[in-house]
Amino acid sequence: MHVELVHESGNWILLRELGFSPIQTVVAVTAACNAYVYEGILKKQKIPFKLISVDVDYEINEKLGTHPISAIHVHLVLNVDEADQEKAIKDLRLIAKNCPVVQSLNPSIEIDETVSFSDEVALTK
Template sequence: MSTAKVKQLVLNSQEGSFELPRPEDNWILKADQGYSPVQMVAAATTACGGYVYQEILTNSRVQFEMQKAEVSYTRDEVENPAHPIKTIEITFYLRVPAEDQKKATSCLRLISRHCPVMQSLDPQIQVTEKEVFVD
């Protein structure tokens, strides 16, 4: 017996693209008009990882101020004709006092275990996280 709650989104088809309706404006999910679905996967992985990292830092009593997160990704252009995502590299830029930086780095290893988006990705996708401490 499953206890999973079903969540639903409806994407509207609009002139050859799909749009995710929002009250202010729709998110267009097509590369030449908005963000491609592949870009959205990379962005969702980064955002989810960032939320999880912040929660881990807070629970570990690390003082921090998250500045931004950057993501780069590669696609398998050779082996698979669908060109799936092959790697995702996330870089978090944050302020952390010098005495907490080692602990903040150690917390990175916990992100993938607690991030539902990362847990939902194909296991062949290699996700790496790193931090850059800013002044």
């Protein structure tokens, strides 16, 4: 048995042996939502930036028989002018309350966002 999410640009198969597991999908969409929301926050704050990468890792609660997610760690790598970096770091706190995926998850799941800065030069307003 598997679930297939039909999409015009290609289907996602949710089957551990063939595609993504449901846990991997939850982690991936959490990271994507965090990145989309953070980009929106930076644009609204008029902070020029370039998103370089989004890295995500997660932890499972092995003590519970169902092995639910216990933590999701999202790390964003951006190019932001040095003068705006402190503000960009402070804006991380706005992600959770503006991300519908995070708001939909069990509150016991610890979600943290971190950011680091790259030296690439091209910025997006």
